[in-house]
Amino acid sequence: MRYSKWIVLAGSIALLSACATKNSDRISYKPAKNMKTKNMLSIPEIVNENIPGAPLLSQPIQIQGEIDEIMTEKHGYAYPALYDWNRDGKKDLLIGEFETGETGSFLQVHLNEGSNEIPKYSGKFEYALDTAGDTITAYYWCCIGLHPRFIDLTGDGIDDMVTGSYNPGIISMWEGTANGFKPVVEVEQEGDPRKYINGLELTDSKSLNYWNYTSAHFADFNGDGLYDLFVAGSGGLRVALNVGTKTKPKFGYRELLLDPEGNALVLMDQEVIDEHNKKYVGPISGDMKSYIEPIDWDGDGVLDLLATSTYSYKGQNPIEFFRGVKTPKGIRFEQRRPLFTAKNGSDRPFPGSATQVKVEDYNNDGVNDLLIGMSIISVQDYRIVDSLAWKPLDHFGLPRVGKDLGHGYGDPNRHEETCRMQKRFAGEDGKIPWFYQRPLDDQVRDIYSSRHRGYVYVMYGEKAESNATIKEYKEAKDFVLPDVYKLKTNQTASTTSGPVTVSLEATKDPNPYSTPMVIRAKFTMKAGWYLYADTKHNRENDYVVTTFEFEPCEGVSLAGDIATPEMFNPEGTAKFEGEELVFEQVFKMGRAFYGVKDKKVGVKITYQTCNQDMCLPPVTIRETIQF
Amino acid sequence: MSNKIKIFTMKKLKMVLFVGVVMMFLSTTVKAQGIEFFHGTYAEAQAKAKKEGKQLFMDFYTSWCGPCKVMAKKYFTLESVGKVYNKKFICLKIDAEKGEGPEIAKKYGVKVYPTLVFADSSGKEVKTIKGMQNEQQLLELAK
Numbered sequence: 001m002r003y004s005k006w007i008v009l010a011g012s013i014a015l016l017s018a019c020a021t022k023n024s025d026r027i028s029y030k031p032a033k034n035m036k037t038k039n040m041l042s043i044p045e046i047v048n049e050n051i052p053g054a055p056l057l058s059q060p061i062q063i064q065g066e067i068d069e070i071m072t073e074k075h076g077y078a079y080p081a082l083y084d085w086n087r088d089g090k091k092d093l094l095i096g097e098f099e100t101g102e103t104g105s106f107l108q109v110h111l112n113e114g115s116n117e118i119p120k121y122s123g124k125f126e127y128a129l130d131t132a133g134d135t136i137t138a139y140y141w142c143c144i145g146l147h148p149r150f151i152d153l154t155g156d157g158i159d160d161m162v163t164g165s166y167n168p169g170i171i172s173m174w175e176g177t178a179n180g181f182k183p184v185v186e187v188e189q190e191g192d193p194r195k196y197i198n199g200l201e202l203t204d205s206k207s208l209n210y211w212n213y214t215s216a217h218f219a220d221f222n223g224d225g226l227y228d229l230f231v232a233g234s235g236g237l238r239v240a241l242n243v244g245t246k247t248k249p250k251f252g253y254r255e256l257l258l259d260p261e262g263n264a265l266v267l268m269d270q271e272v273i274d275e276h277n278k279k280y281v282g283p284i285s286g287d288m289k290s291y292i293e294p295i296d297w298d299g300d301g302v303l304d305l306l307a308t309s310t311y312s313y314k315g316q317n318p319i320e321f322f323r324g325v326k327t328p329k330g331i332r333f334e335q336r337r338p339l340f341t342a343k344n345g346s347d348r349p350f351p352g353s354a355t356q357v358k359v360e361d362y363n364n365d366g367v368n369d370l371l372i373g374m375s376i377i378s379v380q381d382y383r384i385v386d387s388l389a390w391k392p393l394d395h396f397g398l399p400r401v402g403k404d405l406g407h408g409y410g411d412p413n414r415h416e417e418t419c420r421m422q423k424r425f426a427g428e429d430g431k432i433p434w435f436y437q438r439p440l441d442d443q444v445r446d447i448y449s450s451r452h453r454g455y456v457y458v459m460y461g462e463k464a465e466s467n468a469t470i471k472e473y474k475e476a477k478d479f480v481l482p483d484v485y486k487l488k489t490n491q492t493a494s495t496t497s498g499p500v501t502v503s504l505e506a507t508k509d510p511n512p513y514s515t516p517m518v519i520r521a522k523f524t525m526k527a528g529w530y531l532y533a534d535t536k537h538n539r540e541n542d543y544v545v546t547t548f549e550f551e552p553c554e555g556v557s558l559a560g561d562i563a564t565p566e567m568f569n570p571e572g573t574a575k576f577e578g579e580e581l582v583f584e585q586v587f588k589m590g591r592a593f594y595g596v597k598d599k600k601v602g603v604k605i606t607y608q609t610c611n612q613d614m615c616l617p618p619v620t621i622r623e624t625i626q627f
Numbered sequence: 628m629s630n631k632i633k634i635f636t637m638k639k640l641k642m643v644l645f646v647g648v649v650m651m652f653l654s655t656t657v658k659a660q661g662i663e664f665f666h667g668t669y670a671e672a673q674a675k676a677k678k679e680g681k682q683l684f685m686d687f688y689t690s691w692c693g694p695c696k697v698m699a700k701k702y703f704t705l706e707s708v709g710k711v712y713n714k715k716f717i718c719l720k721i722d723a724e725k726g727e728g729p730e731i732a733k734k735y736g737v738k739v740y741p742t743l744v745f746a747d748s749s750g751k752e753v754k755t756i757k758g759m760q761n762e763q764q765l766l767e768l769a770k
Contacts (some may be wrong), residue, residue: 532691541688573693608691613758615692615740 020538035382037453038070041389043353045343051321053298053468055368055461057340060350060510062508063093063371063456065123070110074099076401076452078373079147082360083159085109085128090116091360094128095373095456098145098402104138105146133178138172138184140165143402144213147356151218151227152176153187155246164231165214167208168193171216171229171251173540180258190243197563197584198519201487202235202284205253212288219294219303221331229254229303232290234283237307237322257292257305260332261327262477267309267336268316284485285309285407287316289400295359297368299519300468302326310400312393317341318350319357326474334471338457351389352376354401354452362458375401375403378453379446388425396424401452422447448495496620499526500609506564506601506625516608517556517589519625521548521605523581528611531581533567533574544578544608544618550585551602555593559586599627661704662712664720669731669750676717676748684716685744687723687732692740694759702762711769716745722759743768 024097043060063070063080063625069321072078072095079096086092093110107128128136138146144166150159154372158176165172170193174181193214200207209228213233221228226242229251237257244250256264264458268286282288297304305322324331342349363369377398378384388396399405424449494503501524508517523531532538534545548562563584565572593599603625608618644763664686676683686703688695699720702708712718723732723740735744735752743760745753745768756768 102659543693544691613694615689615694617689617738617740618691 022417037071037155037378037455038337038381038383039385040455041376041384041386043350044346046340046349047343048340049321049337051298051323051337051339051468052466053300053464054321055297058460060372060457060459060463063458064179065110065119065121066113068123070121070123070125072097072373072454073110073451074104075145076375076404076454077145077354078375078454079145079356079358080371080373080456081148081150081358082362082371083148083150083161086111089111090114091119091364093119093121093456094148095125095454096146097454098143100141102139102329103135105137107136107146107148117409119362121447122169129180129261130183132176132183134183135182136161136174136184138163139164142166142399144215145402147215147291149217150176153218153227153249162187162216162218164214166214167212168196169211169214169215169231169233170194179321183244187580188244188248189240190252197586200518201481202485203256203481207235209237209283211324212253213290215225215291217291217293219296221303230257230292230294232285232307232349234288236284237290237292237305247582256321256479258332258479259335260327261472261551262479263335263481265307265322265333265335266308269312269319271614284482287294287313291356292431293359294355295368296324297307297321297359298323298468300470301466302323303331305359306339306359308357310353310393311350311355312353312400314347314392314394316392318355318374319370323471325471325473327506329478330477332473332476339593345397346390347408348390348392350374350457351384353393364458367461367463368605369461371526372457372459373454375452375454377405377450379400379450398424405452425450437465487610493623494623495621498613498616499529499601500524500531500607500619502605502607502621502623504603504625506627508627514562517587517627519550519585519587519601519603521603523584523607525575525579525609526583527579529609530568530609530611531576531609533564533570533576535567535574536569537572538574541573543573544606546583546607547605548583548585549604551604552585552587553598553600554596555590556599556601557588557590559588601625601627628646660706661709662718663709664718669719669721669727672717672719673748679717680748682716682748683744683746683750684718685735685746686720686732687728687735687737687740687742687744688720689723689740695741698741698759702760702765705762708762711766713720715769717748727750734754744753 046059048056070242071431075098077098081094081096082091084091085094092112092114095108097106097108100107107126108125110121110125112119113122114557132137147163149162149220151162152158153162153173154162154175158452160176161174161181163172171189171217172184172189173187174184193211196208196211197206202209204210215232217230218227219230220226221239222241226246227249228242229240231238231240231254233253238254239257240251240254242249242421243252258264264284266286267290289310292305292307296302296305297306302324304324307320309316319339320336321339322333322336324333340349352374354375358371360371361367361369362371376384377388393400422443489505489507492503492505496499503522506517506519531546532543534547550558565576565578565581568577569575603623605621606618665675672683721727721731724735735755739757741759743756747753760768
């Protein structure tokens with residue numbers, strides 16, 4: 001005991017010393033090649049949730065290569081799926097990856113060297129190519145990777161490969177042919193995922209939250225024979241009906257999936273944070289980094305949902321089950337239940353985070369199995385550390401999967417960040433012995449070398465002993481956006497001059513994931529009247545262009561340029577035309593804002609309007625908006 | 628230089644000169660086709676109108692007015708319009724934001740551009756028309 005106290009003391013001193021180390025003394029780390037994971041964890045016995053009709057799941061078994069380890073690196077996501085890639089009649093294992101950038105989110109193809117009943121892989125893989133011979137990849141700059149879904153979206157009898165994306169929230173498709181998958185194209189959607197505005201309500205198809213983190217899956221929701229888009233992410237768990245045709249899909253407005261009470265589906269309990277008077281609230285589903293798979297899991301003939309999240313917070317389960325029920329207003333879903341739990345009573349039946357799930361018949365026995373991609377942190381020499389792997393990431397305050405865990409901490413410019421990480425690795429209370437009971441160099445190397453790495457598991461399904469019967473509700477309530485997600489409109493002012501009425505309003509969005517304040521100028525125009533856009537051409541030709549000047553109080557600053565309506569004739573005399581023209585300026589609020597007594601922004605708008613026959617003199621509006 | 632080339636060059640030169648003369652003639656003709664605006668003050672225009680027994684035609688415009696530019700370019704330059712307006716009116720273009728323009732615009736209550744004011748030689752308003760007018764409308768107004 002006395003000895004261990006000395007170790008603790010030495011470790012603490014070492015930790016402090018590390019943070020006092022000069023930049024030039026920093027230890028660099030480069031991952032070694034061909035390393036294999038050490039200390040792979042065994043998963044304690046799981047208990048299936050009692051879901052009549054649902055397959056009984058086996059203990060998770062890691063899918064391993066007979067020669068090499070099956071694993072993803074980069075940012076640690078692993079998106080597994082089965083597809084007969086080489087058309088030899090056997091389903092191969094595909095694993096989608098995530099890498100920041102225009103290329104790098106590739107698709108590992110592990111050819112099945114066994115049979116459909118007993119698949120075998122060597123662990124050696126090639127990255128998937130399209131029919132043009134290019135490596136299949138999609139552009140992701142953050143937080144989500146290539147999650148392949150194989151469905152026939154183009155109605156030609158051959159599966160296409162489809163995936164979602166982070167931002168912009170596009171849907172990418174590689175059309176399947178007899179010879180492979182064509183180069184990527186974008187699937188049409190209602191609205192424009194590239195045009196969004198911070199600070200609008202999440203149900204507004206022009207808002208950032210509506211589009212951000214578009215994870216995708218497909219099933220026929222309304223029974224019209226077309227694949228609909230099931231999408232999760234910042235805007236919650238939603239469905240976008242296919243408003244296109246059997247051969248040319250187009251996904252419509254994303255409607256929230258609801259429970260019979262009219263509530264949005266939730267992956268995690270909400271928690272309102274009140275820090276420095278900021279009333280923040282999380283995404284409507286509780287966790288924006290979410291995925292849903294629509295599947296009739298219990299075989300009752302009604303679609304259910306399997307959903308996953310970051311699995312990084314206390315109270316989250318690796319896989320959530322939402323039972324589909326019939327109501328007079330269509331299919332609704334009962335709120336989440338864990339698909340399985342740990343027999344030992346732990347709230348973490350799986351190690352790691354960022355669960356990815358794909359329903360497949362892995363052993364070809366006619367019963368659904370689960371393929372699971374799991375990200376687990378490993379450190380030096382690909383060593384998994386129990387204390388890191390089994391605790392939710394939130395416990396340590398570590399970056400989530402999809403972020404650069406450990407990467408870049410050798411950069412001298414990030415010395416302070418390294419020190420923060422050291423404290424996190426040691427635990428806030430310094431009670432993580434694996435970290436500090438070792439030499440300082442090892443501690444620092446752990447930080448530099450730490451990575452999220454993705455592993456694939458299978459949980460075999462066994463036919464259920466009991467059948468499920470359809471559950472019907474006599475009533476279903478409509479969705480009402482909870483107050484915490486409603487924008488707070490602080491002030492409106494309206495000025496009419498001739499054919500133009502200008503209304504000013506300021507809104508605050510309580511969502512922490514978007515900038516909290518927007519000033520919106522809405523021009524209501526009588527038919528035929530237009531405004532001149534602020535372009536070089538218009539200024540040079542003496543037109544009075546539409547301008548906005550803002551004088552924010554201390555702590556408030558402009559976030560980017562003002563968003564304008566679409567211009568007509570942008571190359572020539574550019575105009576804004578239409579019955580309603582909305583201009584929106586987003587503001588950032590710094591800490592100083594909360595200390596300012598007179599919270600306000602001065603607004604000056606100048607415009608001049610014409611129709612095809614005449615022009616009216618320029619108008620200047622001055623307003624002060626209080627918050 | 629051979630004779631052939633010399634003859635060719637001379638022919639070419641003559642052709643260029645001929646085209647030039649034709650162009651000059653045409654440009655003079657085009658200039659003369661539309662309304663010839665008086666380049667003087669409002670008072671001078673009044674005096675000229677009185678002297679020549681004509682009325683005043685005033686086009687109030689601004690530099691930022693798109694329809695004003697269109698009307699000036701498309702309709703004031705027409706021969707049919709010029710023939711009538713040059714005969715009947717002393718025509719004046721008034722920039723409502725420059726020089727004496729604001730004062731005259733105020734006198735005639737101009738708040739929309741373009742505004743066309745027809746007045747007698749003393750400056751008394753006869754009729755005022757707001758907005759761009761096409762050829763037919765301009766000819767009708769001149770009656």
